[in-house]
Amino acid sequence: MEIQIKEAGKRLDKALADLTVLSRSQASEQIKLGTVLVNGNKQKAKYVVQIGDTIVYKLPEEKILAYQAENLPLxxxxxxxxxxxxxxxxxxxxxxxxxxxxxxxxxxxxxxxxxxxxxxxxxxxxxxxxxxxxxxxxxxxxxxxxxxxxxxxxxxxxxxxxxxxxxxxxxxxxxxxxxxxxxxxxxxxxxxxxxxxxxxxxxxxxxxxxxxxxxxxxxxxxxxxxxxxxxxxxxxxxxxxxxxxxxxxxxxxxxxxxxxxxxxxxxxxxxxxxxxxxxxxxxxxxxxxxxxxxxx
CATH class of the missing domain: 3.30.2350.10 (Pseudouridine synthase)
Structure with a gap:
């Protein structure tokens, strides 16, 4: 996934959380794992984004849950x-x-x-x-x-x-x-x-x-x-x-x-x-x- 920064001044983890479906903790985790690239380079969460920065990131894999039938009032x-x-x-x-x-x-x-x-x-x-x-x-x-x-x-x-x-x-x-x-x-x-x-x-x-x-x-x-x-x-x-x-x-x-x-x-x-x-x-x-x- 890719986004382009149109407003400067936010930390990388905050910008990701604000502009994508990622929570801030998920954004921080992806940055630590090195799956977030800013203009092709790895950056720390405290990196301050600039106008025109291109950020590439990955969505975390969804956990497959086994949903059970439950005898709930309906x-x-x-x-x-x-x-x-x-x-x-x-x-x-x-x-x-x-x-x-x-x-x-x-x-x-x-x-x-x-x-x-x-x-x-x-x-x-x-x-x-x-x-x-x-x-x-x-x-x-x-x-x-x-x-x-x-x-x-x-x-x-x-x-x-x-x-x-x-x-x-x-x-x-x-x-x-x-x-x-x-x-x-x-x-x-x-x-x-x-x-x-x-x-x-x-x-x-x-x-x-x-x-x-x-x-x-x-x-x-x-x-x-x-x-x-x-x-x-x-x-x-x-x-x-x-x-x-x-x-x-x-x-x-x-x-x-x-x-x-x-x-x-x-x-x-x-x-x-x-x-x-x-x-x-x-x-x-x-x-x-x-x-x-x-x-x-």
Missing amino acids: DIVYEDDEVAVINKPQGMVVHPSAGHPCGTLVNALLYHIKNLSSINGVVRPGIVHRIDKDTSGLLMVAKNDYAHQILAKELKEKKSLRKYLAIVHGNPSSDRGVIEAPIGRSDRDRKKQAVTAKGKEAKTHFKVAERFGNYSLLEVTLETGRTHQIRVHMAYIGYPLAGDPLYGPKKTLEGKGQFLHAKTLGFTHPRTGKLLTFSADPPAIFQTTLEQLRHQ
Whole structure:
């Protein structure tokens, strides 16, 4: 892999971490191993990069993990031979990773649903789209590769319906709005996404459902599906999600993460062509918090 430095002044390990998918510790390790070259030469981590420097690096080899089926509670809203719709609980990671090898939605799927598409390999079998760990709600799952291709194509063409409920800080000045701003990895914090000119197209529609003084309940509809899209877009226009540990204020509603729930999911059945629409109520903590806001 190769990158070119456009801004001078950072240490080599910091520049690598900021401009690539490598963490700073991974960048430091690769520099120590001698797999990072600056203009064809090895440098130490403390080397200060200059404009025009060409850096060649290698991505660390992914560890192949054996993912196990786990008998975890799974709310299967719908299932047939082609697809399944799951109501994911808040706090559950969608697929395994080095930091979450077990207890994920995929581990549960491997136990409860025997046939899953293989398009995303052993790490994400059946997973057509994702929602964040602390976001609850509906996900579509493909049970074979044909169904996966059709569902993924519909998502890409912006034909699927994905409607969320969100509790946000503040009161939007308009009852309805559209946020159209590109989203990509933050230059300042690689764990975060941000509105950036270098990002990919992102479009979010919102409608105010209720107002509670310092908070509002929104119905949010995704037209695109970028990482953290709703969280980033709402923070960008000044109404961050309540409870959001990454993009929201520290003084917020008590909960288990952002108050965001994927309530409605609609898509065309890959075999029958029939339009299917599903809905799921938000988790108890979301509903309790709404009642408290209504009576404050």
